[in-house]
Amino acid sequence: MIENALRGSKRYWTWVFFLLAVIFVGFLFYLKQYHEGLGITGLSRDVTWGFYIAQLTFLVGVAASAVMVVLPYYLHNYKAFGKITILGEFLAISSVIMCMLFVVVDIGQPSRMFNLFLHPSPNSMLFWDTVVLSGYLILNIVISIVTLGAERKGIAPPGWIRPVIVFSIPWAVSIHTVTAFLYAGLGARPFWMTAILAPRFLASAFAAGPALLILLVLLMRKITKFHVGDEPIKKLTVIVTYAMIINVFFVLMEFFTAFYSAMPEHVAHFKYMYFGLDGNANLVPWMWTSVVLSIFALVMLIVPKFRYNFKLLPVTCVAVFIGLWIDKGIGLIITGFVPSVLGEVVSYKPTFPEIMITIAIYAVGALLVTVFYKVALTVRGEVTYDRVRPLETKAVGTK
Amino acid sequence: MHNTGKIIIGLLIFLVIAAFPIWYAVAGGKTGEMPVLEKAARGENCIIDSVLMKETHMFLLDDWRDEVVREDDRWYRSMTLDSTIEKSLTRTCLGCHASKANFCDRCHDYLAVVPYCWDCHVDPKEFE
C-alpha cells in the first residue's frame, strides 16, 4: 500500500518536496536549539511553556476529533461516514505524531526522553499523557492498516478489529481529557483551575477537528477524483455547529465565574487576554480576532441557509479552525503564565527559530496527511479505477 | 561477456575497504602505542582492585550517583584501603588522580569513549 505514496504526479511531488524543504529548514533550527538550548526560543523563567506546548494541546484535540466520524459509523452504523472514517483516522495519526514531536522539541534533554518509561511515575499527568497518546497512535495505526488493507483486498476486515475500534472511542476522549488534566490540577495556575477545562477542550476539539476534516475533504473533491458526497459533509457540519455552540457556551461560563466572583487571581488572566494588563496587551488583537471569527462562524453555522452552502462552508470552517487555534494554540497556554505566580506580567513572543520549528512540525503533519491520504485514495481508486461507465452491454460479446 | 574489468575493480574496492585498519595503521603509524596513565598523586592502592576498577569503574560510578543523589548514601567502605571514603567523582577519584586530562581522558580518547559525566561534573584542575 505504501508504494502508492512513492508514485505520483508532478503536483504531488512538488508538494512533497516543498514540505520536505520546510521540514529540513525547521530541522536545522532544531539542531541549533538542540546545541544551544531552549534559550533560542521566547520562553523564559516566567513563561516556561509556550508555543510548542500550545500546539500540542491544540493538536491533541484534532487527533481526538477522529472519534466524531468513527463513533457514528461504528456505533450508530451511520453509513455515510464509511468513506471518511479512514480519513479521520489518518488525520488522527498525523496529529498524534505532531503532538509527540512538539513534546520532543519542548523538552530540554530529548536524549533522556526514555526516562518517561524507565522511571514511570503514575502521579504525573505528563506520564499519563504519554501513555494515552502512544496508545492512541498504536490503536489508530492498527485500525487503519487493517481496515484499509481489507478494503484493498476486497474482503471483510477481521472480526477482532471491531472491538479495537470501539475501544478507540473512549480512548480518543481520554487523550484530550488527560491533556486537560495536565493543566487543570495546578494550584499555581488559577487560570487553568477549572473543572470545565476538559469538557471545554473536547468541545473545541470536536469543532476544530471536523472543520479541518471538512476542509480536507472539500480540497480533495477539488484536486482529486475522490468524491465524498454531500451527506457526510453536511453531517460533519452539524457536528461542528453543536460543538462550536457548546464551546462558546463554556467560554462564557468561564467569563461569568471569573468576573462575577471578581477574585483578582481569576480576573487578571482574562483581563490580560482581552484588555491587556499593566500596559501589556500583546494577546489582545489575537483574542479579539478569535472572538470575531467565532461569532462569525456561529452565525454561519446556525443559519441553515449558510450552513449547507458549500461555497461558504470552507470560509466558515476556516473561521472555526483559526478562531479555535488562536484560542487554544496561543491564548490558553500563554495566559496561564501571565500574570506569573509572583503577580508579574512578563510578555512572551515566540522567536523566529521557534516559529520555524513549529512550522516544520506542521509540515511533518501535512506530509503525513498527504502521504496517508494518497495511499487511501489510491487504494480507493484501485477499487474503482478506470471504471469509465457502468456496463449495460455486459451480455453482448459473449457467445 | 565476463565483465572482468568491473569485477576486478569491485574486488579491489572490497579489499581496500577490508584492509582499512591495516593501511590506516601504517599511515597513522600509531599502532603499538598504549595510553600511558598518570600515576595517582597519592597512595598505592585504588579503592578496589585496580584491574577490576579499569574494567568496571563506569558501573561503580553509575551506582554511586544513584546512591548519593537518591538514597543519601555517601560513604563507601573500601576493602583495599581499609577505610571509608566519600562517593565522589571529583573529590575522591580526582583527589588521588590529579588530572582528568592525564588520567581519564587518556583511555577514553584511545577508545573513543565520550562519557557525559563532564557535562556537569567539574575537573578541579581546569579551574586552578
Added chain:
Amino acid sequence: MSALFALLMIIVLLLIPIIGTEVLGLNYVFGVVIPYAAIAMFLIGFVYRIVRWASSAVPFKITTTCGQQKSHPWIKSSSLEAPHNTWGVIGRMALEVLFFRSLFRNTKADLREGPKLVYGPSKWLWAAGLVFHWSFLIILLRHFRFFAEPAPFFVSGLQALDGFFQIGLPIIYLTNVAIVAAVTFLFLRRLYDPKLRYISLGSDYFALFLILSIAASGILMRYTGFRADIVDVKQLAMGLVSFHPVVPETIGVMFYIHLFFVAVLFGYFPFSKLMHMGGIFMSPTRNMANNNREERHVNPWNYPVKTHTYEEWEDEFRDVMKAAGMPLEKEK
C-alpha cells in the same frame, strides 16, 4: 530438527574457546592464530568465490524488467526498475543493496472462500532484513574504535547517533537492541511459517544462531559483569592489524568467546550462503541494462549450430510452392 542441530553446533563452538582459554590456556591461539586464520580464510575465500563466479560467462543479457522499458520518448520509462543505461543500473543496484528494493515489493497471497485470491503487502521480512543488515554494518563500523588509532572520524559520529538516547550505562546502542530483535524475528519466522520451516536448512539456522551468539556475547561484555578490559582489547586488535600481535593477560573468557564466534563467521563466510553479500553485485538479472535491442551483447562461447537453411527448405517444398504460385529462388 535442523534448528536443533544448528543449536548443537553453536554450543560446541561455544565450548571451544572456553576450554581452549580457561582450561588449556591457549590464549595465543585464540587471540592471534585463529583470528588471523579467519581473516585469511575470509579474504582469500571471498576473492576466490568472486573469481570463480567471474570465470563463468554471462552469455546473455537477461535483465528482469520490473517496469516500463525505454521506447518512445512520450512514454515515461522506469529508469530504476528497467534501467536503460549504466546509470540506471547503478541506481537499481543501489536501491537493491542499500534498501532491499525487491523485498520491499513483497506481498502475501491469501486464499479465501469463493475461491478468492487476495494479495496484501508483506513488509516484515523487508523491515527485519533491513534493520538487521544496517545494524550489523553500523556495529561493525563502530568496532573500528578498536582497530584504528586514533579512532576514525565516523566512529564518534556513529556512537553519538546510535547512543543518542541516554539509556543505561554504558549507554545502550539502538543497533544492539535492533540486531537482536531483527535476528530473533528472522529466526522465529523460520520456525513459525510452515513454508519457511520446510525450506530452511540447518545452515540457515546456523547462520542466524551464529550472528545472534556474536551479538549476545558482545552485549554481555558491554553491559554486564562479563567485562573485558577494552584497553587490552584494543591492544590486541592493534597488534593484529600492525602484525605485531600481543596477547594481554587480563582479557576475560567472554572476549575470547566473542572473538571466536566472529572468527567462525569470517571463516565460514566464503563457503556459505553469506556470500550473497558479494553475489548480489553480480546477479545478471539485476546488474545489466535493459537495452538489449540497442546494444549488442556478445556470448563468449557462442558456437555454430546446425540450422535448416532456406536452400534446404526450398528444395524440400519447391513443388508445392510452385503449385501455389509462390516466389522461388530457384525454379528447379
Added chain:
Amino acid sequence: MAEKIISPEELAGGIDYKPKKKTWFDPTVEFRRGTWNYAAPAKNLEYLDLPNPRKWSPTDEDWKLPENWKEIILEGLRVRIKRFRSLQLFMDICVRCGACADKCHFFIGSGDPKNMPVLRAELLRSVYRKDFTMAGKLMGKMVGARELTVDVLKEWFYYFYQCTECRRCSVFCPYGIDTAEITMIGRELMNLVGINIEWICTPVANCFRTGNHLGIQPHGFADSIEFAVDELEEITGIRVDAPINKKGAEILFVAPSADYFASPHYYTLLGYLALFHEIGLDYTWSAYASEGGNFGLFHSHEMMKRLNAKIYAEAKRLGVKWILGGECGHMWRVIHQYMDTLNGPADFLEEPVSPITATKFENARNTKMVHIMEFTSDLIRNNKLKLDKSRNDHWHPTFHDSCNPARAMGLIEEPRYVIRACCNNFTEMPENTIKEQTFCCGSGAGLGTDENLEMRLRGGFPRANATKFVHERDGVNILLCICAIDKATLPPLLEYWVPGVEVGGVHEMLGNALVMKGGKPRTTDLRGEPLVGVAQAEEEKKEQEVSEDA
C-alpha cells in the same frame, strides 16, 4: 477437455499452503494424471539429432536411460556452470528467505511445496552441492545436499515441467534469482539423456522443418493468409494485399504461427492485415521464417539458436530494411534478450524507422526488430490512424500482461496506450496481478497440453481469479493479451474458472476500431459479432417486421 475435471470450488478448496511432509529430501514423485506431459516421440528426436531417442513414458518404472546417464548430467552441469554465471550464482547465493514462495502461480494453485521457486531451484541445487561444493561433500543433508539418483531425475522432470519460466519469482527475489534460468538448465540437462516432452519437441521439429509449429507446409501457409484476406474483405468490403516472400519489401513481418491457424489469434491477424493496408505499409510475410514463436527456448539454448537463425537469414535473403514482430510473448523474449547475441549482428539491416511517421526506433537500433505495439502506439500517437472507439463498446476489456513482454522486455504501457485508444471500457485488474507482477497463463514454456490440464488450471488460477474479480465487479468480458500461448490457453482456463470472459488480441481491438478509407460501413466486429448500435437497430427492425407481419 478429455477428462472430467473436478469443479473449481473443489479444486481451489483442496489447496493447502502448509507442507504435508517434514522435509523435502525424499524425491519420490507420484505421476498423477493431469499433472505431467507426454514424452517426446523418438522420430522427432531423431530428426533433430537429439540423444537417446526411444519410446517411453514418465509413468514407466524404467526410463531407458543411457548407461552413463549420471556422468552425462554431471558433466553437463559442470559445463553449464562455466557457461552461465546466472546458474553458478543462483546455485550459491540463495538464502532461502522465502520471499518467492507464494509468488509462483503453480504454488498458489497447487500448494505443492516443491512448486515454491526456492525449492524448485533446491532440486538442482541439492545435486550441485553434493557434487560441486566442499560443504555439501562434508556436511550432506545439513547443508541440503542430495545424491543424484533416478528418483531425483524423475522429480526434476516433474517439477521442471511445472515451471513456465515466467520470471515472477525473480521480481521479488532480493538477489534477482530467476527460476527460469534454473528450469532452462534443468531441462537442458535432461535433454542430454533424452528426457523431454512431446509438446516441446514436436513443435520444435515441425518448426525446424516447415517453418511453423504445426508443420503446415508453405502453400498451406499461403492459403491461410489468403483466407484471412477474403474474410477481411467480407467484413470491411476492402481487399487488402498480403505479400509473401516478397523480395525488396521494406519490412519483414514475423508473427507467431498460431495467428494464422488458431482462434482467437486469427482476429488479431485480421487486425494486422487491416492496419498494414490502411497505412500502406511496404511489407512482406515469409513462409520460411513464418514462425515468430520459438519452442527452442523451452528446450535448450542451442535449439533456440537453431530455430531463431531463420529470421535474420530470411531478412537478409529478402533484402528488407528491418523486421517487425507481431503479438507474441516468448517470441519476444527470444528476440529482445537473445536473438542478436545468438545470430547477430544484423549489420545487413538498417536501423528501424517507421515509414509512416518517420519515428526512429532507437531502442531497436541494433537488433533491428520492432514490436508491433511500439509500432502501432507510435502511429496512434502521431494521429496516423482514425479510430472509432464505439465499435468496441460491446467489449469490456482488461489487459493481461504476458510474462515475457512484461518481465523480460518492459513492454507495459504501449499495449495499454493502444487499448485505451481503441476501447471505451478498459479496466485494470488488481495491481498485484498486472504489469511486472503479472501472473502467467499457467501454460507457457511448452506446458499447454491437454494431458497436463489439471496443472494448467491450477497454474492459471491466479490469473483467472484476477479476471474473475473484474468480471464480477466491472463486467469485464474480454481478456486482452499480446501472446499467442495466452490466446491459445486462456480460453479453456477462463471457461473453467470464469465463464463469460473471452480472450482477444490487442490488434483485434484495433482492427475493430480502425476506420478504413473506402469499403462498407461495418455492422459487425472482426469476430462477426454485431456492433452495439447495429445490434439495437437490428432488434428494432426485427420488432418492426414482426409487427408488420401481424
Added chain:
Amino acid sequence: MGIDRRGFMKVSGLTILGIAGGASIDGLASPQTPRKKAAEAGTRRYAMVVDLKKCHSQEGCRDCVQACHLYHNVPDFDNRKDEIKWIWKDSFHHAFHSMEHEHLEESITEGPALLLCNHCDNPPCTRVCPTKATWKREEDGIVMMDWHRCIGCRYCVVACPYGSRSFNWRDPRPHIKEVNPDFPTRTRGVVEKCTFCELRLAKGQKPACVEACKEGALIFGDLEDPESEVRKALQDRFSIRRKPELGTEPEVYYLV
C-alpha cells in the same frame, strides 16, 4: 581479584540489566554512616526561618545570595529571560501577593523578601514530575533534584506556585564567574533549585546562605526537634508562609 571481582561483577551485571529496578551493589555496600542511622531513628523536617526585620537591617545586602550561588555554581546570565535563581530578593508584594490589605507595617512591606524553594511538605512540583527526577526526601523533608534524570519538561516549574524553580535555557558554564569544583554545574535543559544545601548538611555544615548571613536573619534547623532554633523562633514570633491557601505547607517561614 578472586572473590572480590566475581562478587562485584555478578551484582553489577544484574544492576545494569535491571536498569529500572535501581538495585544497588549490596556486596560492596558501605557500612551505615552515622547520619543514616539517625535518619532511621526518627525523621527530621528541615525548615528555614527568615527574619524579615533583621534581613532589612542591611539594605542591599546580597551575602546569602552570593554565597549560595558561588557554592552551587549558579550562573549569572544578567537577563531576566534566562535567569537562574536559587535564592533571591523580591518585593514583599510579589512574594505575598495575596496579602492585599493596604496598611501593613511598612518596614515589612516596603523591604524585600528573601525567596527560595519552600521545600513544601506537600509539594506540587514533585507530584507532576514524570520521571521522579524531583522528589521529597522522606527522611528530612528536602525537595530533591536529580539532574541526571531530569528530561527538562519544566512541568515542575509550571506547577510551583512560588517561582522557585529555574530552567537552564542555555549552557550555564560560560556564565559561571567562578567555578566551585566541589559542586557540579548543570547542563542545559534541566531544572534546578535550592536544595537546602543537602551536600553541606551531609557534611555537618549549615546551608551556605545561613552561614553567610552576618545579621543572623536566617535560621535553619529541624522542626521535629523541640529544642531547635527554628522551633524556638517560630514559638517566639509571629510568622507567615507564602500562599498557605494552596495547602502546600511551605517549610520556609517569615517572621514579621
